[in-house]
Amino acid sequence: MSNYYQAEVETLPTEELKKIQSEKLVKLVKHVYDNVEYYRKKMDEKGIKPEDVKSVNDLHKLPFLTKADLRDAYPYGLLAKPLTDCVRIQSTSGTTGKRVVVFYTQHDIEIWEQCCARAIMAVGGTKEDVVQVCYGYGLFTGGAGLHGGSHKVGSLTLPMSSGNTERQIQFMMDLGSTIICCTPSYAAYIGETLKEMGYTPDDNKLKAGIFGAEPWTEEMRRDIENSLGIKAYDIYGLTEMCGPGVSFECTEQTGMHINEDFFIPEIIDPDTGEVLPEGSKGELVFTTLDKEAFPLLRYRTRDICVLSRKKCSCGRTFIKMTKPMGRSDDMLIIRGVNVFPSQIETVLLEQGYSPNYRIEVDRANNNDTLDVYVELTSEQFSDTVKDVSIKEKQLAEAVKTMLGIKPNMHLVPPKSIARSEGKAVRVVDKRKLHD
């Protein structure tokens, strides 16, 4: 009775799944050792040979990969296939500084779209559905992933991309969209706009929404469900793995099934790197199994969560992960964009400002706000309000060029940034993102 895209895989008994994972892992480790110098060096440094990895039980022997490795190896250092076999790149949201560029072969696109197709069918999607994709299209993986998944399911796909809310609503009403895919904050915004326009939740044909790319709470889920008259489902992913679809919620709404035939999850202690038993809270680490162009072994996501293989009423046997409960680094996700405070600091220093700043993130009307407070020193101060405003605008633009999102920039007197124990408090996240 459950709705599967690939029932035979999605309901595999765990032992069989482990067998498949082991076979794929052994092959992959040998392939990257033989073909990717970066991996060979890392494995040699740890004294690990491909022969040491005989099954998934040996996974813990392999070295971790971090975002720093991806930057070191930028752009081609981790490529495991000739560039001529690659057909696509996608990139993380930051435009400079911490850029990550990921390559896909035809096969990689195929498995990514399968992941998203599974996610759409897990929420009840079929070829009868009209799927409105209002994730951004472009380098960001949101649009492309759900778009491809929707095609695979055979649904009628509306490639709306993000923004232009009135047009979104017009298409939704006129073409009878039944499934909507976007960030949760954008879904909440569409809900509010519908209400302002005088629509009730019964006026649209939507039945489900697939929301991801940023943290959201159970409270937001209920708000979105009420305002749009739908069931709201979570989807998880990261560009480094493929994009959205690494894991997805089913109708039970109690966590996201990880596509374990493509990705092996582990939970580690972020401080020691030690692998923790199922049910422990820790940092999520992924190993890709099927990716050709950009396979990643033991990639540290920095997301903190818990894994559980408790039997699910939907019949899927894939392990479930909770919504990320936080980060083991200082990355913020603001309007779906990955933001590191250090990126903002880089812009400030480049523009000749002091490194004394405070970043405040909040959420107003279900939309993230980003305020940056920077000390204005005597050297840059020129006495008129107009000049201060111009400087604020220029800085906001410079940050936008770096991050892709524009902050509210505030130049402030030196002593006004709160310090705790003499050290400036750099980041204040006032959002209550985790229940």
Next chain:
Amino acid sequence: MSVKQISVFIENKKGALAEVTKFMAEHDINLKALSIADTQDFGILRVITDKPERARDVLRDAGYTAVATSVLAVAIEDKPGSMAAVLSVLNNADVMVEYTYAFMSSAPGKAYMIFRVDNNDKATKALLENDIKITVLE
């Protein structure tokens, strides 16, 4: 003739003005004129003082964001139309006024206006040519 005005960048919050004026008092800086430009977040306190260089230095040493700016101090008759006449001269000379504020002089019948303009030399020349007295403050 221009005079040095000290501008201090302060927070727009309760107590900020009290704090900085108290600081100046403690450093024996006498305020002859004062004006504030404010926005939602910040204010710019502008003062004319007897010891501008010293005022700037002690403020900066104490961590304030402060600059000295050349502004024009213009003596005008304390009667209707004097301000309009000055502005008309400046406008005709294509001088842009960034801001202006007044302070009363002890001399009867006179008022002093402070002007921050985009070009002090051009403004001074235009005012002198029109017989408007530009004053050095004692």
